[in-house]
Amino acid sequence: MTELSAHLPQFQHGQLTENFPDNHLSNTNDNSERRRHDNSERRRNDNPESETNGQPQNNIQQVVEQDEEEDEELTLKYGAKHVIMLFVPVTLCMVVVVATIKSVSFYTRKDGQLIYTPFTEETETVGQRALNSILNAAIMISVIIVMTILLVVLYKYRCYKVIHGWLIISSLLLLFFFSFIYLGEVFKTYNVAMDYITVALMIWNFGVVGMICIHWKGPLRLQQAYLIMISALMALVFIKYLPEWTAWLILAVISVYDLVAVLCPKGPLRMLVETAQERNETLFPALIYSSTMIWLVNMAEEDPEAQRKASKNSTYDKQAPANQTQNEDAEADDGGFSQEWQQQRDNRIGPIESTPESRAAVQALPSNSQTSEDPEERGVKLGLGDFIFYSVLVGKASATASGDWNTTLACFVAILIGLCLTLLLLAIFKKALPALPISITFGLVFYFATDNLVQPFMDQLAFHQFYI
Amino acid sequence: TGSVVVLTCTAGAVVPVPPRSLSCRAFFWLVSLLLSSLIWFITVKASDPRDELLQKGLLIFGVMFSVLLQEAFRFLYYKLLRKAIEGLVALSEDGCSPISIQQMAYVAGVGFGLMSGTFSMINLLADALGPGTTGIHGDSQLYFLTSAFMTMVLIFLHTFWGILFFHGCEHRRWWEIIAVVIMHLAVSGSTFCNPLYMGSLVPSYLLMATAATWAYLLSGGSAQNLRRFLLCKSCSVIGTGDPVGSSGYLDQCWGGERVPRGLEQGHHSLGCQTRGDAGVWGHGQVVASPGGSE
Numbered sequence: 172m173t174e175l176s177a178h179l180p181q182f183q184h185g186q187l188t189e190n191f192p193d194n195h196l197s198n199t200n201d202n203s204e205r206r207r208h209d210n211s212e213r214r215r216n217d218n219p220e221s222e223t224n225g226q227p228q229n230n231i232q233q234v235v236e237q238d239e240e241e242d243e244e245l246t247l248k249y250g251a252k253h254v255i256m257l258f259v260p261v262t263l264c265m266v267v268v269v270a271t272i273k274s275v276s277f278y279t280r281k282d283g284q285l286i287y288t289p290f291t292e293e294t295e296t297v298g299q300r301a302l303n304s305i306l307n308a309a310i311m312i313s314v315i316i317v318m319t320i321l322l323v324v325l326y327k328y329r330c331y332k333v334i335h336g337w338l339i340i341s342s343l344l345l346l347f348f349f350s351f352i353y354l355g356e357v358f359k360t361y362n363v364a365m366d367y368i369t370v371a372l373m374i375w376n377f378g379v380v381g382m383i384c385i386h387w388k389g390p391l392r393l394q395q396a397y398l399i400m401i402s403a404l405m406a407l408v409f410i411k412y413l414p415e416w417t418a419w420l421i422l423a424v425i426s427v428y429d430l431v432a433v434l435c436p437k438g439p440l441r442m443l444v445e446t447a448q449e450r451n452e453t454l455f456p457a458l459i460y461s462s463t464m465i466w467l468v469n470m471a472e473e474d475p476e477a478q479r480k481a482s483k484n485s486t487y488d489k490q491a492p493a494n495q496t497q498n499e500d501a502e503a504d505d506g507g508f509s510q511e512w513q514q515q516r517d518n519r520i521g522p523i524e525s526t527p528e529s530r531a532a533v534q535a536l537p538s539n540s541q542t543s544e545d546p547e548e549r550g551v552k553l554g555l556g557d558f559i560f561y562s563v564l565v566g567k568a569s570a571t572a573s574g575d576w577n578t579t580l581a582c583f584v585a586i587l588i589g590l591c592l593t594l595l596l597l598a599i600f601k602k603a604l605p606a607l608p609i610s611i612t613f614g615l616v617f618y619f620a621t622d623n624l625v626q627p628f629m630d631q632l633a634f635h636q637f638y639i
Numbered sequence: 640t641g642s643v644v645v646l647t648c649t650a651g652a653v654v655p656v657p658p659r660s661l662s663c664r665a666f667f668w669l670v671s672l673l674l675s676s677l678i679w680f681i682t683v684k685a686s687d688p689r690d691e692l693l694q695k696g697l698l699i700f701g702v703m704f705s706v707l708l709q710e711a712f713r714f715l716y717y718k719l720l721r722k723a724i725e726g727l728v729a730l731s732e733d734g735c736s737p738i739s740i741q742q743m744a745y746v747a748g749v750g751f752g753l754m755s756g757t758f759s760m761i762n763l764l765a766d767a768l769g770p771g772t773t774g775i776h777g778d779s780q781l782y783f784l785t786s787a788f789m790t791m792v793l794i795f796l797h798t799f800w801g802i803l804f805f806h807g808c809e810h811r812r813w814w815e816i817i818a819v820v821i822m823h824l825a826v827s828g829s830t831f832c833n834p835l836y837m838g839s840l841v842p843s844y845l846l847m848a849t850a851a852t853w854a855y856l857l858s859g860g861s862a863q864n865l866r867r868f869l870l871c872k873s874c875s876v877i878g879t880g881d882p883v884g885s886s887g888y889l890d891q892c893w894g895g896e897r898v899p900r901g902l903e904q905g906h907h908s909l910g911c912q913t914r915g916d917a918g919v920w921g922h923g924q925v926v927a928s929p930g931g932s933e
Contacts, residue, residue, distance in 0.1 A: 258662075576761040581669055584754075588666045620673050627683075628676035629758065631698055636782070636833035638759060638789055638826070639675075639705040 304416035406562035463550030664750025675705035748801020752794035
């Protein structure tokens, strides 16, 4: 679900190429598909383009070829940059979750289960427990699938108000109610005396600023911080209320579902994204973490057309250089509790860049889109559900593993490596990809392997003080 | 416990390392650890748990096997990095990769070391936070301290071994590689004398000193450079290829790739401006075109 979508590189090149016949078309199309550009790069290409349309071919060819090589290099370099840009928030989220799990005992105490997982795991036999957890996972997954399809249907039939209301309610719940509980538990753990009035003030401020930041405008760092906090809160809820085997099963099934939903042609998420692309709109502004954000100054938020990622649009635009920056309006606040975030997480912010269909479908850009400034760097987006599930995995590992810190560390490294690989694939394929499968697979493998194999070994080594 | 934390962090916090490659290396080390513990686990399950001596013997076998696996994975990692650098070289304009194999060797070593150190120490640290008395059952009271020192020396050693190993692979000097493996086995073997700490710490530190000087010399350092560094003389810049401050680097990348000129500088060492490019030691800086840095 959460997919990373690479920001589209300029379609400047796309533009250029399409103005000229044939043989270069496929070539340069590929190039435009594979680039992440620099501001300067774009501007440089912009100039020849904006000046004339009838520019001699060789000139453009040169520019294009030169850019081709630079692009490759830039792709890799920016790939590296994007990896770092995502490592930090994912790491932060996981650190927050693990720190909370280790210190606040509330989240490891068994206080019941969600209604979506009605079968208990306190059974007499192992077989019964396995059966129960399978049933729990099945129910949870079907809830998720139903909700996703509902969301896609709502989106298809343009019931934007319903969706926005849904998102706002869920983010309200998360920002106020869950953080209130969290704060209360932290105070209890550290035995801090606190009065209701102060708490009310704190929660009110936290919540209101959060709502504004996430759903409207706010400083980028603050928005990112809120998204991380929300993901952590959500992950903590899951860790608390999902019994052990159910949790692992759900993680496994979710990654499979993510893979299917994003990559299959009839998958709900893919349909969602394609619909968004057809309409030139951004997807829901609340469920994606983006590493950079560009504000389209002259655009009001009610204007979805203008907010489209320029890349697609610019391919056919001969007038306006596709200087449009991607609309990172993704203040993604993930509202989502239980079922909502599922869908939300599944939404990727559209622009899958350069798929031939999308380019074919896109028309020329309105010229007012030119006013936005290109970002210095392209950002990468990751859905909040990915954050949540990564943190659930690491949190569960730290909560229930006998290997304790070794296991937590191993899962952490595994998830980061999975994220790395996914970003690499993203740089290669340049379309939205599911971010869960690789990381979760690595994480699960490492969890079970470390817990059962490495832990006794390291234990013995430490006991004898042998070093390897 | 304060000393424990400080010592462990010292080795790790020396230089900035690109986090992505760090996690790659950590991953490789982890996989090697996983495989070796799998083998150990199988042998343990297949044997009699009551036989103490046998268990200890199996553990020793496990340790040796793990060391060999770690070195094998280091080699695999070298192969991977080689391919990556070749790819980057092919893409770059002037035929030199933004990262030299030297840097990667260093970073690889640090990654391995950090991961190994963290895995050894982290549970200890967590336990150290809680109440308890060391050595209450007659064991050594210096447990934490010696663990800290041992971990630190291992981290440093891994770093140096990384350099030596990669250098040996680059220049096809197999004896260097063999030397690294033997050193690793020796260090691990010396820990078998624990809690007789003299037998393990002293040789390890000696070996570390040896490895350090060897690695330094291999990276192009010399006594002259060291003296200049310590005396903080002014450095000579571009053209002489004789930098100050760093442990000295060659006028070209390893493997014959030319160091590009005119790339970013802005790299300062002791206030001097060095040539600032791929060969820079100790800074995980990627030479790149505008804006790109890892």
